[in-house]
Amino acid sequence: MLSRTADSLYWLGRYMERAGNIARGLQVALRLTSVTSAVARRDNAWRGLLTASGCAPGFAATGEPLTREAVVRYLAAEPANPSSILSCIEAARRNARTVRTALTTDMWEAVNETWSEGRRSTDDTFAPDNLPAFLDWVKSRTILFNGAYADTMLRDEAWSFVRLGTMCERADNTARVLDVHHHALMGAEEGGTIAFVQWQAILRSVSALRAYHWVFHARLEPKRIAELLILRPELPRSVVACYARIEETLEGIATAHGGRRGECHRLAGEMHARLRFGRIDDIMEGGLHNFLTATIDRNLELGRQIQDFYLQA
Structure with a gap:
């Protein structure tokens, strides 16, 4: 196998897994802040999520205040953040397309349909009332991908x-x-x-x-x-x-x-x-x-x- 093919397959796996991990982290932070009354503790939840995802330095460089809206936007949809959910999906699809012939049909459809649906996201997708559904969708799509490669690949x-x-x-x-x-x-x-x-x-x-x-x-x-x-x-x-x-x-x-x-x-x-x-x-x-x-x-x-x-x- 060529090194560049192995590289694309390796990062396809990493980016799909990362998207699901970020979605889980956001779900937990939202739940934690909803039951925490102290402002300092709420700030710590968002700060902790940024640190766990490896995105703290990038977020700090934006100069944005540490608020729920800013962190959600940065981790879910910010194009300049390579570890945001939509960036991970974009990168996963790019790698999948490079090695299309090495993937099964189920794998390709799982990645490509996720990318296609993700492109239709708008600001409303990340509004408080709609965000939980988006995060559940991300988790389900990454689980679908994992199942596809586990069940259909040689x-x-x-x-x-x-x-x-x-x-x-x-x-x-x-x-x-x-x-x-x-x-x-x-x-x-x-x-x-x-x-x-x-x-x-x-x-x-x-x-x-x-x-x-x-x-x-x-x-x-x-x-x-x-x-x-x-x-x-x-x-x-x-x-x-x-x-x-x-x-x-x-x-x-x-x-x-x-x-x-x-x-x-x-x-x-x-x-x-x-x-x-x-x-x-x-x-x-x-x-x-x-x-x-x-x-x-x-x-x-x-x-x-x-x-x-x-x-x-």
Whole structure:
């Protein structure tokens, strides 16, 4: 497979996953601010969302005030923001078009129809009364895309690079969501209403609230939330689950290339082993923020190594 083809497939997976992650983050921030009376806490919710999405520096450069309307517009529709929902959909479609023949019909239709419908968005789409429906639509379209490539692609290199992009983006998002809210998880086991709402927000950001109750059969506790999102392989969006799939996918690609491996394979294996054999008590005692910051840095380095080894012509 040509490097430029692999690059387009990898970023197709990343951009579609990112659009869904931003939509979930906006839904959670809207819910959090609706039940929070203090202005400072509402501002922190929007600031935290910008940080988790990696868009804080770009938003600050606009000079816009930190308001609901400004943040929603920047994260949902701002053309100058490469990580806004509509920008991600545009980039995903551009990459999909480049490798049209490598995609199944269902995949192409999922991306192309999403792009076509997204182009019809207007300012009214992002009005308070219409925004929830738009965010639900984005989530449903990204789930449709994931289902399309999971159910219709041959398990060949094309599938591997789409999956690799999806999992790299997902691992990064889960780590960032946890890191933004680490202060809410490092306090006492018992918390008030605000703490409980924050704990719910963390789980909702990765669609894991029901999964938490299914796994633990208990009320929300900070340590268990961190354990679920970092170390539990049953959760598809946990960091360890993502790295299990990243390592597996990279090994499959290496096997297809005669066993040729690079630094990206070592990093993925090292991270998976660290997570697979890690203990939540050790992570919490060593500092959750330190652990997550190191994980985010490793995610970035892994992405660079994948780019250097496979995706550059």
